[in-house]
Amino acid sequence: MFRAQVRRVLRQVPGKQRFGIYRFLPFFFVLGGTMEWIMIKVRVGQETFYDVYRRKASERQYQKRLEDASD
Structure with a gap:
C-alpha cells in the first residue's frame, strides 16, 4: 500500500x-542546502552545529599537542 503510493508520487515528477x-x-541539492543553512544558522541552546564542531576540533588539537609534548 505505502510502496504503491510512493511509486505513484515518484512517477509524477516530470523529466523521466x-x-x-x-x-x-534538484530536490537533493535544495535539501542539502537547507541542511547546511540549518547547521549554520539554527541555534540549539547557545550553539550551532559548527560552534560544536570547531570546539571539538580545537579540543582534539590541544590533546594531540599535549600527547606530542609528553613524548
Missing part, C-alpha cells in the same frame, strides 16, 4: 524520459 533518475537532483 529526458533525465531519468537524475531528475531528482
Whole structure:
C-alpha cells in the first residue's frame, strides 16, 4: 500500500524520459542546502552545529599537542 503510493508520487515528477533518475537532483541539492543553512544558522541552546564542531576540533588539537609534548 505505502510502496504503491510512493511509486505513484515518484512517477509524477516530470523529466523521466529526458533525465531519468537524475531528475531528482534538484530536490537533493535544495535539501542539502537547507541542511547546511540549518547547521549554520539554527541555534540549539547557545550553539550551532559548527560552534560544536570547531570546539571539538580545537579540543582534539590541544590533546594531540599535549600527547606530542609528553613524548
